[in-house]
Amino acid sequence: MRRAVYPGSFDPVTYGHLDIITRASEQFDELIVGVLRNSSKTPLFSVNERVKILKEVTKKLGNVRIESFEGLSVNFVRDCGAKVIVRGLRAITDFEYELQMAQTNRIMAPDIDTMFFVTGLEYAYLSSTTVKEVASFGGDLERFVPPYVLEEIRRKIGEKN
Numbered sequence: 001m002r003r004a005v006y007p008g009s010f011d012p013v014t015y016g017h018l019d020i021i022t023r024a025s026e027q028f029d030e031l032i033v034g035v036l037r038n039s040s041k042t043p044l045f046s047v048n049e050r051v052k053i054l055k056e057v058t059k060k061l062g063n064v065r066i067e068s069f070e071g072l073s074v075n076f077v078r079d080c081g082a083k084v085i086v087r088g089l090r091a092i093t094d095f096e097y098e099l100q101m102a103q104t105n106r107i108m109a110p111d112i113d114t115m116f117f118v119t120g121l122e123y124a125y126l127s128s129t130t131v132k133e134v135a136s137f138g139g140d141l142e143r144f145v146p147p148y149v150l151e152e153i154r155r156k157i158g159e160k161n
C-alpha cells in the first residue's frame with residue numbers, strides 16, 4: 001500500500017490545505033493528515049479540535065485519515081508505516097524553510113522522502129495566520145475556509161471575548 005503523511009499545524013485548516021489534501025489523496029492509496037501538537041505555539045484550536053474539524057471537512061475523502069502526533073514528523077511517518085511526507089509550497093518564501101526541513105528529515109531518515117505539491121494559484125496567498133488575523137478583526141472568511149470551519153472560528157472567537 002502506498003501511504004503518505006501530510007503533517008502540519010492546521011490551525012485552522014484552510015481551502016489551501018484542503019486543495020493539497022484532495023490532490024495528495026488521489027496520488028496515494030492512503031493519506032494520513034498528521035496534526036502536530038506543538039507546545040511552543042499557542043494555537044487558536046486545541047489539537048483535538050483541529051482533528052475534529054479536519055475529520056468533518058475531509059469526510060467525503062474515503063482514503064484520508066486524521067491523526068494527531070507529537071515530536072519528530074519522521075518518527076510519526078515511520079509509526080504510520082509510510083515512506084512519504086507531503087508538504088505544500090505556496091511561494092519562494094516557503095521554499096527555503098521547506099527545503100531545510102526536507103533535507104534535515106532526509107539526514108535523520110534516509111528511507112523517507114518529502115514530496116511537494118505546488119499550491120493552486122487561487123490559494124497561493126492563503127495561510128492559517130492570515131485567516132486568524134482577518135477573523136480577529138471580524139473580516140469575511142468565506143473565501144478562505146469551508147462553512148464548517150467558519151462556524152468553528154466564530155464560536156471560538158465568541159468564547160474568547
Ligand code: ADP
Pocket residue numbers: 007008009010011014015016017020086087088089090094118119120123124125126127128
Ligand atoms: P506548519 O506549522 O507545519 O507550517 P501549516 O498548517 O501552516 O503547518 O502548513 C502545513 C503545510 O501546508 C505546509 O507545507 C504549508 O506550506 C502548506 N500550506 C499551508 N497553506 C497552504 C496553501 N494555502 N496552499 C498550499 N499549501 C499550503
